[in-house]
Amino acid sequence: MSQSKQPTNTGALATLVIVFFFWGFIAASNSIFIPFCKTHFGLNQFQSQLIGSAFYGAYFIGSLALFIASNLLGYDILNRIGYKKGIIYGLWISVVGALLIIPSAHANSFPAILGSFFVIALGFSLQQTAAQPFAISLGDPSTGSHRLNLAGGVNSLGTTLGPIIVSLFLFGSVGGEHTEVTVTNVNNLYMIVAGVFAAVALFFAFSKLPDGKNDEKFEKASKASRSLLMMTGAIGALIVLGQLTEVDKLYLLLISIIAVVGILFWSNGEAGRKPEGWGAMQYQQLIYGMIGIFVYVGVEVTIDNNFGALLKSPGYLTELGLDESKISKYVSLYWGSLMIGRWTGAIGVFNLSETGKKIATIVVPFIAFAIILLVNRAYGNDISDLYGYAACIVLAILAFFYGQQKPVKTLLTVALLATIAMLVGVFSKGIVSVYALMAGGLCCSVMWPCIFSLGVAGLGKYTSQGSAFLVMMILGGAVIPPLQGTLGDMGAIGFHKSYLLAALCFAFLAYLAVKFRSVLKAQGLDFDSQVGGGH
16 A cells, blocks of 8 residues: 655745745845945955855854764764754854844944854854755655755745845945945845844744654764864964965965865875774765865855956956946846756756656746846846846756756766856956856856765765765855955956966866766766755
């Protein structure tokens, strides 16, 4: 007799989706806040990128702290308290961070604003760790991927709307200059954000939802913990060195990347000789996955976070450089490109015929593009110069068809396409260059599930632990954008040529796809049959 399916708790899922929306909303709105803070506080490009460093660094610190504490106690703390409470605690941490923005803004203190963003993202770290398995638990496990893709699509909608709404709060109107812009203009926005987070936290606290626990055994990995602490210590030491000495920031950032990669490969080598205590780090595909997530998140964030400075550069898009109040539509297009790709990537989880899937793969990207245009038009942006971007979407659709939803093939295809796009963006100007750089978002949109599924392939009982390690490597968003910012500050390179770093990152991800194939093939794994969910 067939077992009846567990119905989806639609009310709880709808509320949870709001949390996913605001993750994207806040992360993408940093792109507007960064150039504003650069002007307001008189920062150089490296210093302005510290907003992203504080934000994405908190993800790493939060995930690492949770893992190490669980490892010391011998049980999964989040599983012990339940995913529901994990989300509630994470929401309240983010409420505190959002409220801290207000006194930080009044004090006109950039370091205080960095601290506030760190606290917001610390809450996000706990929320994300709990929310994804919780979304699966809110219905039948067989349809869990549908709920995750729905949440991921709403997250991408948040990234599309975030830059426009924050631009409204900062400048009074999208595309128009506000006569007297101050950092306190954003106070109302973060009061609303804090209010929404508090409301959702209270809903979860008083609702009759499952706690969200499972019986999965926690796998300790003491040596892996020490390795991750070593990585943290190395980066921390370099930060202190940068603050207390005059050592060139470029060298420190390059050493940080070398330290991350070096420690991971050293760990894998040690685990190969004596696996006990290393847990998931004994698998080479996980090491490649961790480095892949580090580079992918780094390049996804750096393309956008440094784009405001490039648009403001005289002679790039306009003769005098674009006013910072007018960059929101281009930032919105970049994050909208991620939405286009993720909505398209989610088609595979629905029960459509082969013909239906092919039609949807062509139609859905243009529906998403139309939404991006309509949203920008509704907020008063001139969208006439965005129509030509449809050509980039056509190329992306062809790449999706060619990739056939196979992780290695898709990752290799979009990484090579993105490398070419970055080179076109660097060696051209005007709207063609804008299109090329924004197309990086189309390529990035499907990289997370490819890298993630390949990184955890064949990990068996260490799959959950490996997933936690992969999430930690969002750290790349804290390191690579400041590196590009430093290159942009150098007169010999400048903001435009600094995008060669993005081209290099994508070329490395293409190389990584080939390495994944060889490593997994050596283990007898049918790698391209493993397709993950959306990010």
